[in-house]
Amino acid sequence: MMLVRAYLAPSAIEGLGVFSHDHIKAGEAIWRFDPRFDQLIERTVVAESDERTRAFLERYSYEMATFPDHYVLDADEGRFMNHSETPNCDFTAPDVGYALVDIPAGTELTCDYREFTTGELEMQPPRHHVGAHANGAVR
Numbered sequence: 001m002m003l004v005r006a007y008l009a010p011s012a013i014e015g016l017g018v019f020s021h022d023h024i025k026a027g028e029a030i031w032r033f034d035p036r037f038d039q040l041i042e043r044t045v046v047a048e049s050d051e052r053t054r055a056f057l058e059r060y061s062y063e064m065a066t067f068p069d070h071y072v073l074d075a076d077e078g079r080f081m082n083h084s085e086t087p088n089c090d091f092t093a094p095d096v097g098y099a100l101v102d103i104p105a106g107t108e109l110t111c112d113y114r115e116f117t118t119g120e121l122e123m124q125p126p127r128h129h130v131g132a133h134a135n136g137a138v139r
Contacts, residue, residue, distance in 0.1 A: 001034035013082040024103040031097035037075035066094040084110035091115040
């Protein structure tokens with residue numbers, strides 16, 4: 001669950017991204033796993049889901065060493081945080097993320113997916129076509 005005010009906006013990295021609403025200080029906690037809202041989904045549920053549901057879960061949920069038999073699905077904007085080789089957030093702790101640097105308001109929050117996922121890092125093709133109609137025409 002995001003601990004800072006954030007919003008979704010077009011990202012230069014991929015489709016949509018999570019952006020800070022306010023200035024965030026280096027070292028400030030920005031996200032924490034909250035079992036009241038964030039979901040733990042058993043691996044068997046994902047495997048047995050219909051194709052559309054499985055595709056959604058494979059994109060937005062992730063494995064976390066703390067819960068080896070489950071996938072984690074963030075309840076809020078956190079599920080849209082994009083990967084970066086030079087992230088501004090640290091997710092090496094399994095249940096909390098911190099700002100690595102001072103992050104000005106309006107900046108995209110990024111993380112290195114390898115810090116909290118298990119297994120091989122697999123990037124998927126873009127899903128969100130920001131500014132485009134369903135038929136592909138740009139607004």
